[in-house]
Amino acid sequence: GAVVSxxxxxxxxxxxxxxxxxxxxxxxxxxxxxxxxxxxxxxxxLMATSNEGSKATxxxxxxKDKFLINHASLTLSTLTVTSAHPEDSSFYICSATVLQGAxxxxxxxxxxxxxL
Amino acid sequence: xxxxxxxxxxxxxxxxxxxxxxxxxxNSMFDYFLWYKKYPAEGPTFLISISSIKDKNEDxxxxxxxxxxxxxxxxxxxxSQPGDSAVYFCAASTGGTSYGKLTFGQGxxxxxHP
Numbered sequence: 279g280a281v282v283s284x285x286x287x288x289x290x291x292x293x294x295x296x297x298x299x300x301x302x303x304x305x306x307x308x309x310x311x312x313x314x315x316x317x318x319x320x321x322x323x324l325m326a327t328s329n330e331g332s333k334a335t336x337x338x339x340x341x342k343d344k345f346l347i348n349h350a351s352l353t354l355s356t357l358t359v360t361s362a363h364p365e366d367s368s369f370y371i372c373s374a375t376v377l378q379g380a381x382x383x384x385x386x387x388x389x390x391x392x393x394l
Numbered sequence: 395x396x397x398x399x400x401x402x403x404x405x406x407x408x409x410x411x412x413x414x415x416x417x418x419x420x421n422s423m424f425d426y427f428l429w430y431k432k433y434p435a436e437g438p439t440f441l442i443s444i445s446s447i448k449d450k451n452e453d454x455x456x457x458x459x460x461x462x463x464x465x466x467x468x469x470x471x472x473x474s475q476p477g478d479s480a481v482y483f484c485a486a487s488t489g490g491t492s493y494g495k496l497t498f499g500q501g502x503x504x505x506x507h508p
Contacts, residue, residue, distance in 0.1 A: 282437060287435075312495075314498075319403070321483070321497075321499050321501065322438075322496075324495060371437060384437070385437030385438045385439070386437045387437050388437060
Protein backbone atom coordinates (compact mmCIF):
# COMPACT_ATOMS: atom_id res chain seq x y z
CA GLY A 279 0.00 0.00 0.00
CA ALA A 280 0.86 3.67 -0.14
CA VAL A 281 3.40 4.83 2.43
CA VAL A 282 3.52 8.17 4.19
CA SER A 283 6.49 9.09 6.35
CA UNK A 284 6.97 11.82 8.92
CA UNK A 285 10.16 13.32 10.24
CA UNK A 286 11.09 13.65 12.99
CA UNK A 287 9.17 11.00 14.91
CA UNK A 288 9.62 12.97 18.10
CA UNK A 289 11.14 16.30 19.03
CA UNK A 290 11.83 18.20 22.23
CA UNK A 291 12.39 21.93 22.01
CA UNK A 292 12.60 24.98 24.19
CA UNK A 293 9.74 27.41 24.48
CA UNK A 294 9.98 30.15 21.88
CA UNK A 295 11.72 28.12 19.21
CA UNK A 296 10.23 26.97 15.92
CA UNK A 297 9.88 23.35 14.91
CA UNK A 298 9.43 21.95 11.42
CA UNK A 299 7.73 18.63 10.78
CA UNK A 300 7.92 16.97 7.36
CA UNK A 301 5.33 14.72 5.79
CA UNK A 302 6.27 12.76 2.68
CA UNK A 303 4.36 10.44 0.41
CA UNK A 304 7.00 7.89 -0.53
CA UNK A 305 5.49 5.99 -3.45
CA UNK A 306 2.72 8.18 -4.77
CA UNK A 307 1.98 11.79 -5.58
CA UNK A 308 -0.38 13.37 -3.10
CA UNK A 309 -2.76 15.97 -4.41
CA UNK A 310 -3.96 16.79 -0.91
CA UNK A 311 -2.39 16.47 2.51
CA UNK A 312 -4.06 16.88 5.87
CA UNK A 313 -2.56 17.80 9.22
CA UNK A 314 -4.08 16.58 12.48
CA UNK A 315 -3.16 16.94 16.12
CA UNK A 316 -4.10 14.62 18.95
CA UNK A 317 -4.05 15.37 22.64
CA UNK A 318 -3.85 12.46 25.11
CA UNK A 319 -7.04 10.41 25.24
CA UNK A 320 -8.68 12.66 22.67
CA UNK A 321 -9.50 12.26 19.03
CA UNK A 322 -7.45 13.32 16.04
CA UNK A 323 -8.46 16.89 15.28
CA LEU A 324 -8.07 18.20 11.75
CA MET A 325 -5.93 21.33 11.71
CA ALA A 326 -5.65 22.13 8.04
CA THR A 327 -5.92 20.86 4.50
CA SER A 328 -3.22 21.63 2.00
CA ASN A 329 -3.14 21.24 -1.74
CA GLU A 330 0.08 21.30 -3.71
CA GLY A 331 0.97 24.79 -4.86
CA SER A 332 -1.79 26.62 -3.01
CA LYS A 333 -2.39 28.04 0.43
CA ALA A 334 -3.58 25.73 3.16
CA THR A 335 -7.14 25.86 4.43
CA UNK A 336 -7.22 26.02 8.20
CA UNK A 337 -9.97 24.74 10.46
CA UNK A 338 -11.77 27.11 12.75
CA UNK A 339 -9.73 27.93 15.82
CA UNK A 340 -6.37 27.01 14.31
CA UNK A 341 -3.93 29.92 14.14
CA LYS A 342 -2.50 30.00 10.64
CA ASP A 343 0.35 32.29 11.68
CA LYS A 344 1.40 29.86 14.36
CA PHE A 345 1.06 26.66 12.34
CA LEU A 346 2.64 27.37 8.97
CA ILE A 347 1.94 24.79 6.31
CA ASN A 348 3.82 24.53 3.05
CA HIS A 349 2.95 22.03 0.33
CA ALA A 350 5.61 22.79 -2.22
CA SER A 351 5.55 19.50 -4.09
CA LEU A 352 3.28 16.53 -4.68
CA THR A 353 5.31 14.45 -2.23
CA LEU A 354 6.15 16.86 0.56
CA SER A 355 4.22 19.00 3.01
CA THR A 356 5.73 20.70 6.03
CA LEU A 357 4.18 21.97 9.23
CA THR A 358 6.14 24.59 11.15
CA VAL A 359 5.12 25.35 14.70
CA THR A 360 6.37 28.88 15.22
CA SER A 361 7.38 30.22 18.62
CA ALA A 362 6.34 26.99 20.26
CA HIS A 363 4.95 27.01 23.78
CA PRO A 364 4.24 24.16 26.21
CA GLU A 365 0.56 24.13 25.23
CA ASP A 366 1.63 23.21 21.69
CA SER A 367 2.97 19.91 22.99
CA SER A 368 0.96 17.28 21.20
CA PHE A 369 1.00 14.45 18.68
CA TYR A 370 0.94 15.74 15.11
CA ILE A 371 -0.04 13.41 12.32
CA CYS A 372 -0.36 13.96 8.61
CA SER A 373 -2.23 12.13 5.92
CA ALA A 374 -2.08 12.20 2.16
CA THR A 375 -4.52 11.37 -0.56
CA VAL A 376 -4.05 10.84 -4.25
CA LEU A 377 -7.67 10.54 -5.21
CA GLN A 378 -10.85 12.10 -3.98
CA GLY A 379 -12.36 9.96 -1.29
CA ALA A 380 -11.81 9.35 2.38
CA UNK A 381 -10.77 5.73 1.89
CA UNK A 382 -7.69 6.75 -0.01
CA UNK A 383 -6.31 8.88 2.81
CA UNK A 384 -3.01 7.38 3.99
CA UNK A 385 -1.62 8.38 7.36
CA UNK A 386 1.91 8.97 8.53
CA UNK A 387 3.15 7.52 11.84
CA UNK A 388 2.97 10.87 13.62
CA UNK A 389 5.38 13.24 15.38
CA UNK A 390 5.43 13.70 19.12
CA UNK A 391 6.29 17.31 20.07
CA UNK A 392 7.27 18.28 23.59
CA UNK A 393 7.89 21.94 24.31
CA LEU A 394 9.72 22.68 27.53
CA UNK B 395 -18.04 19.83 20.83
CA UNK B 396 -17.20 16.20 20.22
CA UNK B 397 -19.24 15.25 17.16
CA UNK B 398 -17.98 11.67 17.05
CA UNK B 399 -17.69 9.77 20.30
CA UNK B 400 -16.29 6.43 21.27
CA UNK B 401 -17.37 6.06 24.87
CA UNK B 402 -15.42 2.91 25.63
CA UNK B 403 -11.72 3.70 25.95
CA UNK B 404 -10.82 0.01 26.03
CA UNK B 405 -12.20 -3.45 25.31
CA UNK B 406 -10.77 -6.85 26.21
CA UNK B 407 -11.89 -9.98 24.37
CA UNK B 408 -10.88 -13.62 24.25
CA UNK B 409 -9.46 -15.00 21.01
CA UNK B 410 -12.18 -16.50 18.84
CA UNK B 411 -14.97 -14.45 20.39
CA UNK B 412 -16.72 -11.43 18.93
CA UNK B 413 -15.39 -7.91 19.44
CA UNK B 414 -17.95 -5.11 19.25
CA UNK B 415 -16.70 -1.54 19.09
CA UNK B 416 -19.21 1.27 19.29
CA UNK B 417 -19.34 4.82 18.01
CA UNK B 418 -21.93 7.58 18.32
CA UNK B 419 -22.23 10.80 16.37
CA UNK B 420 -24.24 13.96 16.73
CA ASN B 421 -23.97 15.66 13.34
CA SER B 422 -26.83 14.53 11.11
CA MET B 423 -24.94 15.85 8.07
CA PHE B 424 -22.43 13.01 8.27
CA ASP B 425 -23.12 10.62 5.42
CA TYR B 426 -20.02 8.46 5.28
CA PHE B 427 -18.42 6.55 8.12
CA LEU B 428 -15.09 4.77 8.39
CA TRP B 429 -13.16 2.64 10.82
CA TYR B 430 -9.40 2.90 11.12
CA LYS B 431 -6.98 0.64 12.95
CA LYS B 432 -3.80 1.93 14.52
CA TYR B 433 -0.80 0.02 15.82
CA PRO B 434 1.78 1.72 18.07
CA ALA B 435 4.26 3.95 16.21
CA GLU B 436 2.24 3.65 13.00
CA GLY B 437 -0.39 5.82 11.38
CA PRO B 438 -4.04 4.77 11.23
CA THR B 439 -4.90 2.40 8.39
CA PHE B 440 -8.27 2.17 6.73
CA LEU B 441 -10.32 -0.87 7.73
CA ILE B 442 -13.89 -0.62 6.50
CA SER B 443 -16.46 2.02 5.64
CA ILE B 444 -20.18 2.46 5.19
CA SER B 445 -22.34 4.95 3.39
CA SER B 446 -25.41 6.38 5.06
CA ILE B 447 -27.61 4.77 2.41
CA LYS B 448 -26.69 1.37 3.82
CA ASP B 449 -27.12 -0.15 7.24
CA LYS B 450 -24.52 -2.89 6.96
CA ASN B 451 -21.23 -3.52 5.21
CA GLU B 452 -19.19 -6.67 5.51
CA ASP B 453 -15.59 -7.44 4.63
CA UNK B 454 -14.31 -10.79 5.79
CA UNK B 455 -14.21 -10.87 9.58
CA UNK B 456 -15.22 -7.21 9.83
CA UNK B 457 -18.79 -5.92 9.68
CA UNK B 458 -19.92 -2.38 10.25
CA UNK B 459 -23.53 -1.62 11.21
CA UNK B 460 -25.11 1.80 10.94
CA UNK B 461 -28.25 2.89 12.80
CA UNK B 462 -29.04 6.34 11.45
CA UNK B 463 -32.02 6.97 13.69
CA UNK B 464 -29.88 6.37 16.75
CA UNK B 465 -26.81 8.02 15.17
CA UNK B 466 -24.83 4.97 16.12
CA UNK B 467 -22.43 2.67 14.36
CA UNK B 468 -20.60 -0.41 15.46
CA UNK B 469 -17.76 -2.56 14.24
CA UNK B 470 -18.00 -6.30 14.74
CA UNK B 471 -14.92 -8.50 14.47
CA UNK B 472 -15.63 -12.21 14.28
CA UNK B 473 -13.66 -14.22 15.20
CA SER B 474 -11.26 -11.95 17.06
CA GLN B 475 -7.56 -12.69 16.74
CA PRO B 476 -4.58 -11.51 18.83
CA GLY B 477 -3.31 -9.61 15.80
CA ASP B 478 -6.45 -7.48 15.98
CA SER B 479 -5.16 -5.88 19.17
CA ALA B 480 -4.81 -2.19 18.31
CA VAL B 481 -6.52 1.16 18.71
CA TYR B 482 -9.66 1.50 16.61
CA PHE B 483 -10.92 4.89 15.52
CA CYS B 484 -14.25 5.61 13.96
CA ALA B 485 -14.47 8.62 11.68
CA ALA B 486 -17.17 10.44 9.79
CA SER B 487 -17.35 12.78 6.85
CA THR B 488 -19.89 14.79 4.88
CA GLY B 489 -20.27 14.95 1.14
CA GLY B 490 -20.07 11.21 0.53
CA THR B 491 -16.76 9.78 -0.60
CA SER B 492 -15.81 12.77 -2.65
CA TYR B 493 -14.07 14.64 0.11
CA GLY B 494 -11.60 13.37 2.66
CA LYS B 495 -12.20 15.74 5.58
CA LEU B 496 -12.65 13.43 8.54
CA THR B 497 -13.94 13.87 12.08
CA PHE B 498 -12.55 11.24 14.42
CA GLY B 499 -13.64 9.65 17.67
CA GLN B 500 -11.24 9.28 20.58
CA GLY B 501 -10.39 5.68 19.83
CA UNK B 502 -10.94 2.36 21.60
CA UNK B 503 -8.04 0.14 22.62
CA UNK B 504 -8.89 -3.46 21.72
CA UNK B 505 -6.94 -6.26 23.39
CA UNK B 506 -7.52 -9.80 22.19
CA HIS B 507 -6.18 -12.41 24.58
CA PRO B 508 -4.94 -15.77 23.29
